[in-house]
Amino acid sequence: MTDVALETRDLTIRFGGHVAVNAVSCVFRPGELTCIVGPNGAGKTTFFNLISGQLPPTSGTILLDGQDVTRLPVSHKTRRGIGRAFQLTSLFPNLSVLENVRLAVQARRQRGIDLFSMWSSHGAVQREAEECLARVALADKRHQPVAALPHGDQRKLEVGILLALQPRVFMFDEPTAGMSVDEVPVILNLIQEIRRDRSKTVLLVEHKMDVVRSLADRIIVLHNGTLMADGDPAEVIASPIVQQAYLGVAEPEAEVVDG
Incomplete structure (x- = not known):
């Protein structure tokens, strides 16, 4: 290094x-x-x-x-x-909190053409996304649409996405x-x-x-x-x-x- x-x-x-x-x-x-x-x-x-x-x-x-x-x-x-959080981080407001983090995990794993395929083949991706949400205290809001989150929770979600990008x-x-x-x-x-x-x-x-x-x-x-x-x-x-x-x-x- x-x-x-x-x-x-x-x-x-x-x-x-x-x-x-x-x-x-x-x-x-x-x-x-x-x-x-x-x-x-x-x-x-x-x-x-x-x-x-x-x-x-x-x-x-x-x-x-x-x-x-x-x-x-x-x-x-x-x-x-290089990972950047806040202000210019892109959130997908109509997707759920979990889906936002899951997409970040998938992007890092370079599965671009497979993002919306059968979920059963992506258990590891889901587990990693769930872990990121737990770390930012959003596990209980995993299924809520991002647009429904208060500002503070959106900030936490942005950190969760950054963690997912590693x-x-x-x-x-x-x-x-x-x-x-x-x-x-x-x-x-x-x-x-x-x-x-x-x-x-x-x-x-x-x-x-x-x-x-x-x-x-x-x-x-x-x-x-x-x-x-x-x-x-x-x-x-x-x-x-x-x-x-x-x-x-x-x-x-x-x-x-x-x-």
Whole structure:
């Protein structure tokens, strides 16, 4: 196994005159969970979109296990091992919860022309899909149509689909957004479980600093599309530039001395 799972080199995207991601170079290693933080509009989700293939970069390179995957479409990057959860994950609203996960298992097993054949020949696929649903606490809703699920359960289903795809690089974009307090631990415990697998690489965009502190092995900070900090969580969070730009802490005013 290579020491570097994923790498971006000078990754850049421009929309007209606006540079949304500006020459970002980062290395992501197996067994490491990296939290990507920054204020609204910092370029975090755009950076994710570039890596996962939703957007083509203006310039720069994306390497997966040392291979250039910069211009590959989403489907090809998924097959190579990059898995993305939330925001742009495709759910089939008229199919059941179980059918959604089952299709993901079948896609990974490359049974594309056999998706709707006799179910009796796919017992192993069903068992794997059921296991994924149990891990995201949706087993009791397996037969419900996705369209009937509340937002929090749809988020959990997206994680279930990601688990079914078994990627080597997991990308979570604000995984707890829109969830109730009771639902959040299910997802955080799953991310912790994935993190313990030293062959997996986890990237997490998150605004909640308590979540960042509890999960991160490393934090990178984007601001106006530029990589502003990268390192140990405690050091990054404590740095004055991050306190000011991300946490909104003002710089101390100079003391005025009378006389």
